[in-house]
Structure formats: C-alpha cells, structure tokens
Amino acid sequence: MTPSTLHDVRFIEPEKTRNYLNEDYGVFSWLLTKDHKRIGILYLLSVTLLFFVGGFFAFMLRLELLTPEGDLLTSDTYNKFFTLHGIVMIFFFLIPAIPAALGNFILPLMLGAKDLAFPKINLLSWYIYMTGAIFGIYVIVTGGVDTGWTFYTPFSTQYSNTHVFATTLGAFITGFSSILTGLNFIVTIHRMRAPGLTWFRLPLFVWSMYATSLVMLLATPVLAITLFLLMLERTLGVGIFDPALGGDPVLYQHLFWFYSHPAVYIMILPAMAVISECVAAFTRKKIFGYKFVAFASLAIAFLGFLVWAHHMFVAGISVYSAMIFSFLTMLVAVPSAIKVFNWTATMYRASVSWQTPMLYVMGFIGLFTIGGVTGLFLGAMGVDVHVHDSYFVVAHFHYIMVGGTVMGYLAGIHYWWPKITGRMYPEWWARLSALLIFVGFNLTFFPQFLVGYVGMPRRYHAYAPEFQVLNVLSTAGATVLAAGYILPMFYLFWSLWYGRKAGSNPWGAVGLEWATSSPPPKENFHVTPVVTWDAYDYPAFLKAMRETQNV
Amino acid sequence: MSERQGVEMQNAECKMQKEILHSASPDVAGPFLHFAFCICFSAAGAEMTAIEPTHEDHHAPHPFLQHHFEDLGQQHEASTLGMWMFLATEILFFGGVLCAYFVYRGMYHDAWKAGSHHQNWMIGTGNTAVLIGSSLTMALAVWAAQLGRRKLTVIMLTLTLILGSVFLGVKMYEYSEHIHEGLFPGKHFTFVEHNNPALTPGVQLYMTFYFALTGLHALHMVIGAGLLIWMIWRAWAGHFGPEYYGPVEVMGLYWHFVDIVWIFLFPLLYLV
Numbered sequence: 108m109t110p111s112t113l114h115d116v117r118f119i120e121p122e123k124t125r126n127y128l129n130e131d132y133g134v135f136s137w138l139l140t141k142d143h144k145r146i147g148i149l150y151l152l153s154v155t156l157l158f159f160v161g162g163f164f165a166f167m168l169r170l171e172l173l174t175p176e177g178d179l180l181t182s183d184t185y186n187k188f189f190t191l192h193g194i195v196m197i198f199f200f201l202i203p204a205i206p207a208a209l210g211n212f213i214l215p216l217m218l219g220a221k222d223l224a225f226p227k228i229n230l231l232s233w234y235i236y237m238t239g240a241i242f243g244i245y246v247i248v249t250g251g252v253d254t255g256w257t258f259y260t261p262f263s264t265q266y267s268n269t270h271v272f273a274t275t276l277g278a279f280i281t282g283f284s285s286i287l288t289g290l291n292f293i294v295t296i297h298r299m300r301a302p303g304l305t306w307f308r309l310p311l312f313v314w315s316m317y318a319t320s321l322v323m324l325l326a327t328p329v330l331a332i333t334l335f336l337l338m339l340e341r342t343l344g345v346g347i348f349d350p351a352l353g354g355d356p357v358l359y360q361h362l363f364w365f366y367s368h369p370a371v372y373i374m375i376l377p378a379m380a381v382i383s384e385c386v387a388a389f390t391r392k393k394i395f396g397y398k399f400v401a402f403a404s405l406a407i408a409f410l411g412f413l414v415w416a417h418h419m420f421v422a423g424i425s426v427y428s429a430m431i432f433s434f435l436t437m438l439v440a441v442p443s444a445i446k447v448f449n450w451t452a453t454m455y456r457a458s459v460s461w462q463t464p465m466l467y468v469m470g471f472i473g474l475f476t477i478g479g480v481t482g483l484f485l486g487a488m489g490v491d492v493h494v495h496d497s498y499f500v501v502a503h504f505h506y507i508m509v510g511g512t513v514m515g516y517l518a519g520i521h522y523w524w525p526k527i528t529g530r531m532y533p534e535w536w537a538r539l540s541a542l543l544i545f546v547g548f549n550l551t552f553f554p555q556f557l558v559g560y561v562g563m564p565r566r567y568h569a570y571a572p573e574f575q576v577l578n579v580l581s582t583a584g585a586t587v588l589a590a591g592y593i594l595p596m597f598y599l600f601w602s603l604w605y606g607r608k609a610g611s612n613p614w615g616a617v618g619l620e621w622a623t624s625s626p627p628p629k630e631n632f633h634v635t636p637v638v639t640w641d642a643y644d645y646p647a648f649l650k651a652m653r654e655t656q657n658v
Numbered sequence: 659m660s661e662r663q664g665v666e667m668q669n670a671e672c673k674m675q676k677e678i679l680h681s682a683s684p685d686v687a688g689p690f691l692h693f694a695f696c697i698c699f700s701a702a703g704a705e706m707t708a709i710e711p712t713h714e715d716h717h718a719p720h721p722f723l724q725h726h727f728e729d730l731g732q733q734h735e736a737s738t739l740g741m742w743m744f745l746a747t748e749i750l751f752f753g754g755v756l757c758a759y760f761v762y763r764g765m766y767h768d769a770w771k772a773g774s775h776h777q778n779w780m781i782g783t784g785n786t787a788v789l790i791g792s793s794l795t796m797a798l799a800v801w802a803a804q805l806g807r808r809k810l811t812v813i814m815l816t817l818t819l820i821l822g823s824v825f826l827g828v829k830m831y832e833y834s835e836h837i838h839e840g841l842f843p844g845k846h847f848t849f850v851e852h853n854n855p856a857l858t859p860g861v862q863l864y865m866t867f868y869f870a871l872t873g874l875h876a877l878h879m880v881i882g883a884g885l886l887i888w889m890i891w892r893a894w895a896g897h898f899g900p901e902y903y904g905p906v907e908v909m910g911l912y913w914h915f916v917d918i919v920w921i922f923l924f925p926l927l928y929l930v
Contacts, residue, residue: 221726224736290743298736299726324743328751336755336870345843345866346859347758353859358761362754635728 126529126626141226142629147212148527149233154208157199157240160247162592164192169551169585172578177568185568186253187269191246193256198278199240201512202370205377206323207236207288209519210316212527214292216620216627217310219301219636224294228287236284242277246270255566257367260348260359264340272341279334282327285373289323292316301619303638307401310618310642311387311394314401315380318408322369322376326412330366333359357422364415372411374508375475376404378515379446382468385518386450387643388616389465390457394643396449403442403449410439420491429488436486443479447472462614463537467518470545474510478503481556496566499559502552510548517544517595524599525613529626530606536598543591550584617648722902734904741908745915752874752919759867759926762860769860772849773868774928776841776861778832782928785828789917792821796913799893803906806899811906812890818913819886822879829876833869841865871923878916885909 127144130136137145167188171179180188215223223229246252252274254263263271296317300309336347337359346352348359387394394400416424416432450472459465481503484490494500524532554577559565563574570578612621617640623632640647720730727733763770799814840848843866849858889909892898898906 224726225740226724226726228740286747290740290747293743294736294740297739298732324747325750328747329754332751332754335874336758339866339870343844343866345847345862347863347866353762353766353863355761355765358758362758365754630725 125628126624127629128529128626130629139230141222141230143211143215143223143226143229144527144627144631146229146233147208147210150203150208150211150236153233153237153240154200154204157195157243158204158592160244161192161195161200162589164188164195166585166589168192169582171568172570173582175570175572175575175578180568182568183253184251186255186566187251189566190252190255194252194274194278195243195247196508197256197370197374198281199236199243201374201508202285203236203281203288204374204512204516205381205519206292206316206319206373207232207285209381209516209523210292210319210377211288213523213620214313214316215295215299216526216623216631217313217618218295218299219304219619219632219638220295220299221630221632223291224299225291229291232284232287232291235287236281239277239279239281239284242273242280246274246277257363258334258337259363260337260340260354260356261350264337265349265351272338275334275338279331279338282331282334285323286327286331289320289327292320293324296320301636301638304619307398308638308641309401311383311397311400311404312380315376315383315404318404319373319376319380321405322373322408322411326366326369326373329362330370333362333366336362357419357424360419360422361416364418365412368415368418369408369411371504371507372407374512375515376407378471378512379404381515381519381522382450382471383446384616384618385464385468385522386453387645388522388614388618389460389462389468390454391615391645391649392453392457392643393641393645394449395452395455396445397642399445400449403445406442407439410435410442414439414486417486417491420488421495433486433488437483440479440483443475447476447479462521463532463534463541464518464522466538466541466545467514467521470541470548471511471514471518474506474514474548478506478510481506494559496564497559498555498563498565501565502555502559505552505555509552514544517541520595520599522614523620524602525609526620526625526627528603528606529609530602531609531613532595532602532606533598536594540591540594540598543587543594547584547587547589547591551581551588552584554578554580554584615652617644618642720902722897730901734902734907737904737908738911741911745911748878748915748919752871752922755867755870755874756922756926759871762863762867766857766860766863768854769857770864772857773861773864774930776849777868777928778835779928781828781832782924785825786920786924788821788825788828789920792818792825793914793917795821796910800903800907800910803893803898803903804900808893808896808898811893811898815886815890815893815906819883819890822883822886822913826876826879826883829872836865836868843869868927871927875916875919875923878919882909882913882916885912 127142131140137149140146140149167180168185171177171185171188173179177185211223211229215221250270252267252269252271254267254269254271254274258271258275263275296309296313339345340347340349340354346354348354348356350356383394383400414432414436416428417436420429420433450468481499485494485500485503521532521537524530558574558577558581561574563570609625611624613625614621619632619636619638620627622636723730724733727736795814795817799811799818802810802814836842840846840850843862847858847862847865849861886909889906892905
C-alpha cells in the first residue's frame with residue numbers, strides 16, 4: 108500500500124541541501140532579509156541580548172539586597188537599576204520575546220504560508236524595535252533613568268533629572284514595532300491560511316497569537332499617545348498631568364495601565380500558545396476541549412482590557428469603580444483556569460514523554476497557577492491595600508512573567524530548536540538547566556511572597572534587619588537562576604555545530620511546521636499543503652505512521 | 659478509512675499535483691532591487707519589480723503579485739485588511755488623547771469654552787470643506803484607477819494632493835496666528851482676551867490639546883501627502899488597472915480616515 112494522501116504531506120522528508128540558512132550569505136542577506144524566519148532569528152538574537160542586559164540589573168539588585176544596609180549601590184543607583192531592569196525586561200524582552208521571535212518563525216509555517224502577509228513591514232518592525240532599543244542602550248550608558256518603569260507623573264515630568272525623555276521616546280518607538288507585528292499576524296491568520304485550514308483546524312498557538320495580536324494592535328497605541336503627552340509635558344512645561352498646573356496625575360495612571368495591564372496578556376498569551384503545542388506533542392493527544400482553550404485566549408484578551416484600574420486601588424479612585432474593577436479582575440481567572448485545567452486534563456492518562464520542553468511546561472503550569480492565584484489575592488481590594496507596593500506584588504508578577512512567560516519562551520526555544528537550526532540540543536544539559544531554572548526561580552521568588560506579606564516594601568535599597576534571612580535566600584536563588592539561564596547559551600551554541608541532525612520531525616508531532624524539512628527551505632513548503640485534518644490529530648497520525656511502517 | 663476521506667484525499671492529491679505544476683517561483687527581482695526597496699514601507703504591500711507589465715503570456719504572474727501570495731485577489735484582500743487593522747490602531751491612538759480631552763473638558767468647562775470661542779470658526783469651516791473636497795477627489799481617484807483610466811487617476815490624485823496642501827497651509831497660518839498671540843503652551847503662554855485670569859491655566863490646557871490633536875492630525879496629513887506623491891508617480895507609470903488597484907484603494911482608506919478624524923476634531927476644538 109502506498110502511504111495515504113491524508114498524511115503523506117506530514118511524511119515528506121526529502122533531503123534538502125537548500126534551506127533558509129544557506130540560501131544567501133553575508134551580513135546584508137540578513138539585515139535586509141524579508142524572510143520571516145530570518146527576521147525571527149534577528150529578533151531572537153536581539154531579545155536574548157537584552158534579556159541578559161535586564162538580567163544584569165536584576166542580579167545587581169539582588170546583590171544589593173543581600174544585606175539590610177545600602178552598601179553596594181547608593182539609593183540613586185538602586186532606583187536607576189530597578190527602573191532599567193523593568194524597562195529593558197518589559198519593553199525589550201517580554202513583549203517581543205515569544206511573538207516576534209518564535210511567532211515570526213513558526214506562525215507562517217503553521218499556516219502553510221510562504222511568509223507573513225507583509226514581509227517588508229515585518230523587517231521594518233525589527234528596525235523600529237532596534238531603534239527603540241538603541242535609545243534604551245543610550246540611556247543605560249549615559250546615566251540611566253530613575254522613575255520606575257511606570258514613569259508616574261508628576262515625578263517623571265517635573266522632578267526627575269535623569270533621561271526620562273530618551274527612555275519614553277525609546278518605549279514609544281518600540282511600541283510601533285509590536286503594533287506592526289500584531290497587524291501582520293492578524294492579516295496573515297485571516298488571509299494566508301493553507302487550503303482546507305479552517306479556523307477550528309488551526310493549532311492553538313495560532314489562536315493565542317491572534318488574541319495577542321489583537322491586544323498589541325488595540326492597547327499599544329494608547330501607550331504611545333500617553334508617552335507622547337508625557338514627553339510634551341516634560342518638554343514644554345505644560346501641566347497635562349501636573350496638578351500644580353491643573354492636570355490630573357491619576358489620569359496618567361489610567362491611560363498608562365490601559366496599555367500596561369493588557370500588556371501582561373501580550374506577555375502571557377504567547378507563552379500559553381507554546382504550552383498548548385508542547386502539551387499536545389508530548390502527550391500524543393488532542394488538546395482536551397480545543398474550542399474552550401481557543402476561546403479562552405480571546406476571552407483573556409477581551410477581559411484584559413477591562414481591569415486596568417486594579418493597579419490603582421490606593422491611587423484615590425472611587426470605591427465603587429474599584430469594586431467593579433475588582434470583580435472584573437476575578438473574571439480573568441475563569442479563562443485562565445480553563446486553560447490550566449484543559450492542559451492538565453490532556454495529560455491525564457496519557458503517556459507523557461519527559462523531554463525538556465515538557466519539563467518547562469510542567470514548570471509553567473505550576474508557577475503560572477501560583478502567580479494567577481496570588482493575582483486573585485491582589486485583585487481583592489482588602490488584601491491589595493495591605494500588600495500594595497510590597498514584595499508580595501513583586502513575587503506575584505515575577506511568577507507570571509518569569510515563571511510563566513520565560514518558562515514558555517524556553518519551552519518554545521527547545522521545542523522548535525530542531526526546526527529552526529536543524530540540530531537537536533543536548534538533552535541531558537537541557538534537562539539540567541530546566542531543573543536549575545525551576546529550583547532557582549522558586550528559591551528566588553517564593554521568599555518574596557513571605558517577606559512582602561510581612562511588610563517589606565518594594566523599590567528600597569535598604570530594609571529592616573529582620574527581613575535579611577528571606578532576602579539572602581532570594582539572592583541565593585537568583586544565583587542558581589542565573590546559572591540556569593547562562594547554561595543554554597553554551598549548549599545551544601554548541602548544538603549548532605555538534606548537535607545531532609534533527610530530521611524534519613524529531614518529536615513525531617503533527618502540525619504543518621513539522622511537515623517541511625528542518626531547517627525549512629526559504630519558501631517554507633515546496634508544495635502548498637492541503638489540510639484535511641483537525642489540529643493535533645494524533646490518533647489518525649499515529650495510525651498512519653504504523654501503516655507506513657508496515658508497508 | 660471511510661469513503662469520504664478517500665475522496666477528500668484524492669482531491670487533495672490532484673490539487674497538490676496542480677500546485678507542483680504551477681510552483682515555478684516568480685521571484686523576479688534581482689538581489690540588488692531587493693536591497694534597494696526592501697526597507698521601503700509600502701502600506702499596499704506592493705513590490706516594484708524589474709519587469710514591465712505584459713499581456714502576451716497569460717500564464718506569467720502579474721508583475722505586482724508578490725511571491726508569497728497565491729493570486730492578486732489574496733494580495734488585495736490582505737492589503738485592505740492590513741489598512742483596516744492599522745486604522746483600528748489609529749482610532750485607539752487618537753482615542754487616548756481624546757479621552758484626556760474629555761476629562762479636562764469636564765473639569766474646566768468655562769476655560770474650554772473661552773478657548774474654543776477664541777478659534778476662528780470661519781477658517782475652520784472653510785478648511786473642513788477643503789478636506790471633504792479632497793475626500794471626494796480621493797474617492798474619484800480610486801474609481802478611476804479601478805477603471806484603468808490613467809490620466810483621470812493622476813488628475814484626481816493630484817487634486818487630492820493640492821487640496822490637502824491647502825488645508826495644511828491654512829493650518830500653518832492658524833498656528834502662526836496663535837503663536838503670535840502667545841497662545842503656544844509653555845512658559846510664555848498668555849491669554850488676554852478674557853477678563854478672568856483664573857481661566858488661564860485651563861485655557862493653556864485647552865491649547866495644549868488643540869496643538870497636540872491638530873498637530874498629530876497634520877502629521878498624518880503630511881505622511882498622506884508623501885504617499886500621494888508616490889501614488890501619483892505609480893499611476894503615471896501605468897501600474898494600475900482593473901485587476902490591480904489595491905495601493906490606490908488602501909491610500910484612499912487612509913485618506914478618508916484622516917478626514918474623519920478632522921470631522922471629529924473640528925467641532926470639538928472650534929464649535930463646542
């Protein structure tokens with residue numbers, strides 16, 4: 108029997124000598140490329156660089172907090188360091204990390220498309236990102252900025268004598284890069300799907316990216332205009348947000364969080380996208396409740412727009428509006444929990460393969476759950492007033508952003524590494540680093556819940572001596588975490604030359620990205636695939652696999 | 659394996675074979691042209707290529723069909739959807755600053771009234787008419803491009819450009835008047851017309867929003883004018899016709915949007 112046509116597009120595995128990496132050579136073939144895969148790599152390199160820049164600041168903060176006195180950094184330097192840590196990590200790492208690096212690479216492959224809808228705009232968005240990043244680097248080398256990543260007025264407009272203008276301009280510029288990425292993804296998902304790839308046959312990665320892109324498209328412009336007004340105020344000395352001149356600083360907070368809370372979902376939804384793919388691939392099952400997971404992404408994106416004022420419970424907003432925002436905040440837990448339960452249900456009675464991506468997935472599910480549940484504590488007004496601006500908040504959002512997004516990012520890097528490079532990473536080292544990251548992460552941030560709950564405020568370089576034990580634990584954890592992050596730098600680079608050749612589908616996963624060779628050819632598919640199966644159709648796939656092996 | 663699946667598979671196989679036959683990749687532009695144009699921002703997603711339109715070979719891909727699209731229809735739909743999405747972003751962009759406008763309008767109602775009464779509504783009305791006229795010529799340009807009437811397209815686009823420039827010129831005149839009167843927000847702000855000095859901070863806020871809103875609008879007009887010049891050049895070169903007019907249509911969407919923004923700004927800043 109010949110292999111069935113239903114599945115043979117997944118089995119096409121001819122030896123390819125040409126791929127997107129060796130199609131052209133030279134610096135300009137990269138800097139002027141319009142290939143979504145190369146642009147994805149450009150993003151991958153730039154966000155990784157900035158991750159370590161942000162990580163450096165984080166590590167310095169942890170070192171300073173080893174002792175209760177301010178002995179390593181002055182208070183001014185400490186202010187600058189936590190500000191730069193936040194700005195670099197949020198605007199230049201977390202927001203572009205998964206969508207712009209992995210999403211750029213994988214999304215068109217998953218859709219069976221040759222490229223994103225607007226390749227030139229895709230390249231442009233990388234240049235915009237780099238322009239913003241250059242402003243960020245400029246600020247770092249010329250003396251920093253000390254407003255906190257939130258740029259609260261009137262401190263940022265009237266009093267701070269650091270580089271507020273250049274920083275906000277950098278964030279403003281970078282925003283357009285994520286708007287253009289979101290726009291590109293939405294149009295691509297609507298218009299570039301392969302024949303037969305209906306909406307409900309799409310991998311959940313695509314649904315989640317779609318939701319992310321909507322948030323990018325609709326929230327980011329509000330940040331842009333807010334930072335524009337801030338820059339205007341700082342330059343002209345007018346009082347848009349300055350109470351002395353008739354302005355309202357709380358309005359700034361409203362406008363800022365109208366973007367910056369949805370931005371949290373720009374960070375977490377793509378991580379959820381990766382998790383869905385990995386759970387299906389390593390359990391060899393359909394995702395339980397596919398449609399619920401798909402719509403949960405959209406629900407998170409939608410509800411994410413309605414909860415911003417929960418950052419402002421102590422900023423003097425009316426208690427009635429606070430009650431409504433508190434209630435809406437609780438609602439976000441529903442779609443988030445749907446996702447967590449459905450991933451867990453998918454794993455139930457499956458034979459799970461414990462490869463590295465799956466280890467990160469397990470880390471993600473556990474840590475995201477803790478981060479999410481503590482988010483509910485903070486969404487409840489009474490608790491929020493108690494722990495507001497304490498290390499409890501710091502621990503909560505690091506559980507989401509580091510425990511969630513970074514875990515998802517690393518899961519994705521390992522899962523698609525064979526597709527991106529054509530080589531396998533060394534499994535043993537990767538598992539070691541996943542373990543280090545999990546242990547180091549918990550050791551770093553769990554003590555912060557405790558120390559925050561008993562009253563240690565965030566953003567101070569010195570603290571009361573009774574908090575020292577927990578802070579030392581936290582710093583020790585940060586050291587382990589740093590080792591866990593540096594390790595992949597070595598073994599991933601090593602694998603580029605010495606890794607085992609991966610072949611087109613090393614995981615035996617379904618999904619169009621595994622139907623093409625690794626690394627993929629420049630045009631992605633030699634033949635446009637025609638899709639006649641549902642997403643994650645592992646039962647049919649495994650059956651067909653057995654049949655072909657019996658031939 | 660069911661009967662239906664088998665049929666589906668056969669169809670899929672036929673389709674794939676067809677794809678193989680037609681998969682000669684039309685990547686015609688040489689690497690140097692790629693270098694020259696690839697950072698050139700094109701809202702329409704159109705790529706300039708080295709070859710001229712040809713009607714002799716019916717199997718040759720259209721010269722403006724980009725390699726990653728199946729056909730011109732897909733390309734057209736993608737570029738119009740892309741512009742609609744961009745406009746959605748723009749609505750939120752202007753929406754943010756309008757939101758702040760409304761908050762302060764509520765807080766400083768009298769100052770807002772004094773500020774907007776100070777504007778010359780006659781000039782504003784005239785300028786609004788000019789801009790609506792430019793929307794008409796823009797719509798006619800899209801229509802002409804669809805019909806493949808090259809000269810008419812060029813004329814209509816040029817008229818749009820002229821009307822847009824008139825609008826910007828009048829805006830410049832208004833700005834210079836305001837600055838002469840000391841109404842530019844900042845240290846030297848003065849507002850002498852009203853007898854109540856308590857209104858001055860509010861009027862300054864009003865003028866800040868006036869300059870921010872109209873300035874952002876004018877910036878969009880300037881970008882639009884640049885795009886128009888490019889479109890005029892492309893129309894002159896005969897790029898557009900019944901099967902390919904996407905860039906003009908997308909340009910039109912943008913232009914109408916910028917007009918509609920003004921339709922909101924005009925009453926908010928001059929009349930109420």
